[in-house]
Amino acid sequence: xxxxxxxxxxxxxxxxxxxxxxxxxxxxxxxxxxxxxxxxxxxxxxxxxxxxxxxxxxxxxxxxxxxxxxxxxxxxxxxxxxxxxxxxxxxxxxxxxxxxxxxxxxxxxxxxxxxxxxxxxxxxxxxxxxxxxxxxxxxxxxxxxxxxxxxxxxxxxxxxxxxxxxxxxxxxxxxxxxxxxxxxxxxxxxxxxxxxxxxxxxxxxxxxxxxxxxxxxxxxxxxxxxxxxxxxxxxxxxxxxxxxxxxxxxxxxxxxxxxx
Numbered sequence: 001x002x003x004x005x006x007x008x009x010x011x012x013x014x015x016x017x018x019x020x021x022x023x024x025x026x027x028x029x030x031x032x033x034x035x036x037x038x039x040x041x042x043x044x045x046x047x048x049x050x051x052x053x054x055x056x057x058x059x060x061x062x063x064x065x066x067x068x069x070x071x072x073x074x075x076x077x078x079x080x081x082x083x084x085x086x087x088x089x090x091x092x093x094x095x096x097x098x099x100x101x102x103x104x105x106x107x108x109x110x111x112x113x114x115x116x117x118x119x120x121x122x123x124x125x126x127x128x129x130x131x132x133x134x135x136x137x138x139x140x141x142x143x144x145x146x147x148x149x150x151x152x153x154x155x156x157x158x159x160x161x162x163x164x165x166x167x168x169x170x171x172x173x174x175x176x177x178x179x180x181x182x183x184x185x186x187x188x189x190x191x192x193x194x195x196x197x198x199x200x201x202x203x204x205x206x207x208x209x210x211x212x213x214x215x216x217x218x219x220x221x222x223x224x225x226x227x228x229x230x231x232x233x234x235x236x237x238x239x240x241x242x243x244x245x246x247x248x249x250x251x252x253x254x255x256x257x258x259x260x
Contacts, residue, residue: 026064028042028248030247031246034090036089036090037087038085038086038246039062039085039086040085040248041083041085043082043254044080044227045057046058047059047078047086048074058086059072059088071089071091073088073089073092073095073099074086075089075098075099078232079181081196081227081228082231082232084231084248085235085246087235101239105177105178106238108234108237109235110174110234111172111173111183112158112170112173112230112231112250113155113230114169114170114257114258115169115171115187115195116167116193117168118157118160118168118169119169119171121157123154124154125176126187126190127152128151129144129145129146129147129149129150130143130148130180130181131143131147131148133145136204138199138204140180140181142179143185144189150177151186152176152177153174153176153186154174154175154176156172157170158171163260169192171187171192181199183230184197184199184230185200194229194230195224195229196226196227196229197228197230198210198223206219225257231250231254233249233250234248235247
């Protein structure tokens, strides 16, 4: 069966339901100096524009903040629904240096994820190769497959809790490799998919329903949250003898799910 991109002639962009990104503030700035701008991206905001409105993407907002003529290189990117730290270099040289670090896996990244169920172990490493899911109608979907690229994800349980909807756990996650959708796929593969993940938590028709604007109330209820509960909360790296550490909290929707 043809995938959605083939059917339309181009990839389809999904608009998460009830994903209202606040109009204020323009940016959630974690750190800024003459070389670097560190931002806490909200869930629901794309990194690169799909519309002409400057407010509709993170880089559009960065240009409003810095000015159209300013240099702005986005060093890392996050999925639309993933919140957390995004780094923007203000000079060409600093951007090249940072991208080299990212490519060489010399950056330590920490995430928080809310998952379904209670992991048996308090700490574990998921070691499972990843590659394209050739059976899926969704172009961007990957999966665990024997001939895939080596991929490892470490997690530690921070908290186990219960709600009316069932048992959940808050995890601290460290990806040892940087494959597409790695954390989401690995946690689902381990039996603990991320809450709200439309592509790896449910039958993929949930994602297709979102794309095709036919998401039902029943599907919304199963998702529980309007965005997948994954937050890029910490980054650490060393460059020219200087150690950089940045952290950012998830938004209130994420925190209130754990605390309520």
